[in-house]
């Protein structure tokens with residue numbers, strides 16, 4: 001049947017995305033052009049982008065016309081995507097993130113046991129101990145930057161412990177390499193250097209675990225690979241570690257910070273948690289509905305000419321999913337920060353088969369992180385006006401460069 005949707009084209013992008021733009025202002029601007037629109041991304045890459053909840057769901061949820069395997073991106077196969085594009089490694093390496101169908105299931109199942117609700121509940125005491133230890137280290141009369149002192153190390157230490165990376169220097173190395181790789185302010189050379197260094201750090205980590213195995217995730221994956229290389233190749237082993245580390249820290253860091261700001265600027269909502277009228281766990285969905293840490297997900301590909309909400313995306317072209325376009329959209333979504341709602345109908349953790357693998361862990365990190373922080377420091381307050389907080393310049397992350405707070 002001929003497709004009847006609008007014929008826009010990647011040859012005529014309607015907008016050049018600017019990672020320095022205010023997330024929701026840019027989302028609203030894009031929405032004016034339609035639900036699926038052709039844009040130029042940071043780094044000169046052309047893609048379609050979704051701007052509404054309906055279009056994002058059409059992409060994320062089971063859709064036989066859409067895939068994640070980059071073999072289906074025609075421009076990439078023609079060698080047209082610059083090597084310095086920040087997401088190139090993430091979207092081309094061999095991992096569950098870039099796989100479809102049986103391959104996706106195989107790669108996801110190898111690690112999904114580590115992230116079940118039951119397994120994550122067992123990590124709660126350790127998570128609480130890390131949070132308390134970090135809070136013990138906060139002090140001083142002047143403002144404290146919550147990002148460096150707490151919001152960053154809490155998820156980073158937790159995820160590193162999953163892998164058996166206990167050396168604080170190695171944890172910092174990984175943090176800096178990831179930060180530079182996705183930093184829109186860094187030069188293309190700096191980003192490429194960081195990507196190479198990151199791969200070397202992960203290869204070194206795998207070698208170290210080969211010599212000194214433990215009961216953590218990396219050693220488990222090495223065992224699987226060594227027993228049966230078809231179940232997990234060496235390349236997939238590296239890609240799996242990479243995607244879990246990449247997906248598992250910066251997102252949670254900014255979820256914690258965005259939600260701290262939301263609570264400090266909505267004292268009525270904070271009071272509900274302090275009084276025990278709402279559980280701290282309700283901050284997770286309230287925070288994701290209000291201010292998503294991951295504003296855009298790259299990449300999916302049209303496997304054939306595909307009509308998405310009335311726009312035809314030609315076969316072989318990429319589609320980015322703008323999660324921020326689906327959230328805090330006064331047309332369709334919740335525009336208030338509201339801890340009394342149990343609505344999980346947001347797509348902050350994605351949807352469909354690639355739904356966030358680490359969501360149970362992220363939920364605990366945010367819940368425990370906030371509960372320990374606000375209990376320890378009942379007089380916590382912003383050290384600057386909310387308008388003075390500076391935002392990260394990033395095509396993917398919606399967060400803050402720092403979060404200065406007075407503890408007392």
Ligand code: HEM
Nearest residue numbers: 096097247248251252255297348349350354356357358362
């Ligand atoms: C608040 C924190 C987090 C947010 C907002 C978040 C968000 C997301 C989203 C939107 C996706 C879907 C991507 C897509 O459809 O292409 C995703 C996938 C994923 N997330 Fe998270 N994430 C968070 C924390 C974590 C944590 C803590 C981990 C691991 C420890 C993790 C691991 C993953 C992995 C491995 C995938 C890929 C799953 C697949 O392709 O099957 N995430 N996440």
